[in-house]
Amino acid sequence: xxxxxxxxxxxxxxxLVVDAxxxxxxxxxYSHKAELRLAELLEADGAIGAEGVDRLVATVREALEVAEExxxxxxxxxxxxxxxxxxxxxxVLTRVAQETGVELQVLSGAEEARLTFLAAxxxxxxxxxxxxxxxxxxxxxxxxxxxxxxxxxxxxxxxxAGRLTAARLPGDPPxxxxxxxxxxxxxxxxxxxxxxxxxxxxxxxxxxxxxTFKQLxxxxxAARTADxxxxxxxxxxxxxxxxGQKLAEMPGRERLALPGVSEGRAHxxxxxxxxxxxxxxxxxxxxxxxxxxxxxxxVILRNLDHMRSA
Numbered sequence: 126x127x128x129x130x131x132x133x134x135x136x137x138x139x140x141l142v143v144d145a146x147x148x149x150x151x152x153x154x155y156s157h158k159a160e161l162r163l164a165e166l167l168e169a170d171g172a173i174g175a176e177g178v179d180r181l182v183a184t185v186r187e188a189l190e191v192a193e194e195x196x197x198x199x200x201x202x203x204x205x206x207x208x209x210x211x212x213x214x215x216x217v218l219t220r221v222a223q224e225t226g227v228e229l230q231v232l233s234g235a236e237e238a239r240l241t242f243l244a245a246x247x248x249x250x251x252x253x254x255x256x257x258x259x260x261x262x263x264x265x266x267x268x269x270x271x272x273x274x275x276x277x278x279x280x281x282x283x284x285x286a287g288r289l290t291a292a293r294l295p296g297d298p299p300x301x302x303x304x305x306x307x308x309x310x311x312x313x314x315x316x317x318x319x320x321x322x323x324x325x326x327x328x329x330x331x332x333x334x335x336x337t338f339k340q341l342x343x344x345x346x347a348a349r350t351a352d353x354x355x356x357x358x359x360x361x362x363x364x365x366x367x368x369g370q371k372l373a374e375m376p377g378r379e380r381l382a383l384p385g386v387s388e389g390r391a392h393x394x395x396x397x398x399x400x401x402x403x404x405x406x407x408x409x410x411x412x413x414x415x416x417x418x419x420x421x422x423x424v425i426l427r428n429l430d431h432m433r434s435a
Contacts, residue, residue: 127154128428129197130421131188133181133229135164135207135263135287136336136389140188141421142195147433151425157191159184160389163207164263164287171212178217185225201424204229205237206264206285234265234281240423242269242276245332247426248418254329257322259404260419261337261397263287266315266404270322277325280318284311286337286390286397294396297376304373307396312403319407331410333360334419336390337397342415343385344368350385358415362405369398 126146132139142155161184166177173181185202192200208214209231222228232240241260249256258276260267264285269276293307338360343349345364348356372380372395381391390397405413 126198127196128425129192129195129200130424131185131192131200131202131227131229132421132424133161133163133185133202133204133208135205135265135285136160136162136393137263138181138184138188139421140191141425142192142197143425145425145429147429151422151429155191155195157188159187162263162287162389163211164285165291167207167211167291171210173208173211173213173217178220181217182221182224185221185227185229189225189227199428200227201428202227202229203424204231205262205420206234206281206283206288209233210264210283234267235279237262237265237420238267238269238279238281239276240427241267241334241420242271242279242423243274243426244418244420244423245334245416246271246274247422248416249330249332253332255326257328257331257408257410258416259331259333259338259401259413260335261286261333261400262335262420263393266400268318268322268404270325270328278322280321282314282318284314284400286393286400289396289400290393297392298374299395301373304395304399308399308403311399312407315400315403315407322408328410331408331413332416333401333413334416336387337394338401338413339415340385340387340390340394341365341368341398341401344383347415354417359412360401360415361412362402362410365398365402365405369395369402372398 140157143151145151266284269279271277342360347358
């Protein structure tokens with residue numbers, strides 16, 4: 126059957142259409158993205174402003190039309206941290222439902238981490254052993270560790286690249302003082318959860334998902350997306366340290382000229398690099414393998430599992 130996953134994230138609204146069957150690997154059929162940057166449209170009181178809500182409604186309506194054109198039999202719509210943490214989240218969800226008919230399921234941070242972990246586990250298989258996963262989104266950082274398909278421990282921290290850029294790095298390029306202050310606070314936040322993970326043992330394999338990690342790996346010399354899903358891509362802590370400093374000193378136009386950096390993410394990449402480096406450093410990880418599957422695939426896999434057990 127043809128499924129559509131509508132991901133209302135902190136950076137983009139992404140419709141992923143897949144041909145999926147129980148027991149088989151979901152096959153991507155179509156992808157439709159719109160840069161919305163909801164994490165950067167929050168007002169001082171934490172609400173999504175009128176312009177942001179208008180754009181969200183229009184974008185969801187457009188994605189719904191694309192899903193219909195692509196023959197989607199079942200649409201799985203969800204929203205993550207930008208909507209979840211907005212002070213007017215209920216009003217936003219009500220308006221989207223009234224004007225588009227789409228009822229967004231708001232995932233908790235823990236659900237994000239568990240579903241992304243599920244996707245990584247299915248991609249890598251049981252031979253990966255105890256798996257540690259990092260995911261940097263626009264609004265939050267998810268971390269999960271475990272030996273099964275459900276992690277033994279998971280955490281979600283408000284350390285997304287878009288959120289941090291909008292709130293803490295106003296300059297282009299940001300001032301060294303702002304970078305130092307943000308780096309310190311990122312490390313404090315991550316250090317606060319490390320103990321929750323270390324008690325479950327040392328990971329056998331460490332992976333990272335998300336556009337931020339993929340673009341950072343590309344900067345460090347990893348293969349292009351066009352080279353295929355099955356090419357192994359690795360990002361080291363040393364590369365993150367080097368590129369984190371470079372990115373913090375570059376204006377946005379220079380970041381945009383770098384290989385693999387998209388226009389919608391160029392201004393966020395310095396903050397993303399600070400989070401990535403801190404995560405690897407504080408967890409004692411020398412390098413991570415980039416996993417092509419993430420939250421959207423996790424939502425699809427969970428849905429297929431429920432269909433099989435019904």
